[in-house]
Amino acid sequence: MTKRQSRMVWVGVLLGGVALAAVLGFKALRENMMYFYTPTDLAANDAPRNARVRLGGLVERGSLVRGEGLLVTFTLADCAQKVSVRYEGILPDLFREGQGIVATGALGDDGAFTADEVLAKHDENYMPPELAEGLKSADGRHNCAPFKSVNGNLASADAPALAR
């Protein structure tokens, strides 16, 4: 083997080793890499109880109730489960029924989630308003697939979307 070939092998081994380390590391840390839990995780008791967690999902259509002042209650759903959320504060402009959001707060003993921060998670679709009008009833404008369960509990894109 010439010197150049041995350097080639060395570069290959280095890249392979770093990639392997990254794969193993991220496999072990999968739950920590997740920005939020989903209603499925809450239902499966995979999220810490009585601790501040982030919860992501779609605001279920027809579930939004505005209370006194800035108080709102709504249902947050992923592809399989839903949970009721209470929030008092300023909502982002993009907040609406059918929209993806990430709420920070804690799950109470009554099974309802009390949030102290709500962020909008918009999707990757961009279109002019006229085109969106035409799609109003069409499927897939808001998709539950981006809300993945931390432990890979069923939340496949084929499952019926509760939020549509």
Next chain:
Amino acid sequence: MWTWFHRLASPPTFYRLADRYSPWLAVLSLLLIGYGLVGGLWLAPPDYQQGDAFRIIYVHVPAAWLSLSGYVAMAAAAAVAIIWRIKLAECVVVAIAPVGASFTALALITGMLWGKPMWGKYWVWDARLTSELVLLFLYLGVLGLNRAFEDPRAGARACGLLALVGVVNVPIVHYSVEWWNSLHQGSTVSRIGKPAIAASMLWPLLSMTFGCMAFFGWAVLRRVQNDVLLRERRSTWVAALLGERKAAGHV
């Protein structure tokens, strides 16, 4: 097969080729970015949800793409520099770092300016944002490491190693929105099948992207030319080049 490779790698040949072709890249990038800006900021319709705020995509997405493809190019040059010990490839590694770092910073800043009105927050520590920030630190690390060495060849070897190891972060940035939950949305254009963006909005975006690529290529070529001149300042071809320029009245 390798003769063209070795000829291109010779500094005088490269210098003359870069001199001849880089102005064309500059013209191409001006035209494409010009159309992209007009098309993106005036001609494209507002988004059905985000209104006019979505137009920041015309800077944010090209910058983010360039930050990733620029890093891949830097790592490829590093591999060539380490395996073949080609001096020109070392110059390319060092030349890409500041340009790539600028595009990464641009992607992060425009992303923050977009995040505040849409998400409700400038910054969150989700997988996409964090890994893109790590990408910026990798670029800055290559820059800093290069400065830390007196001998440019030793510096370039250290930079090459860092660039090579850091390439593992590129797929992490790209797939972070698929592998993990994030506040950042998924990919719009690179989705196989149909891009999730209306055609009237897509054309200016592609034009901006190719324009930024041409600018990137132009900036890197010019930086490599300068670096080559500096490193080879005592060689005969540089003296000859200088003589030519003097005779033509350029210096």
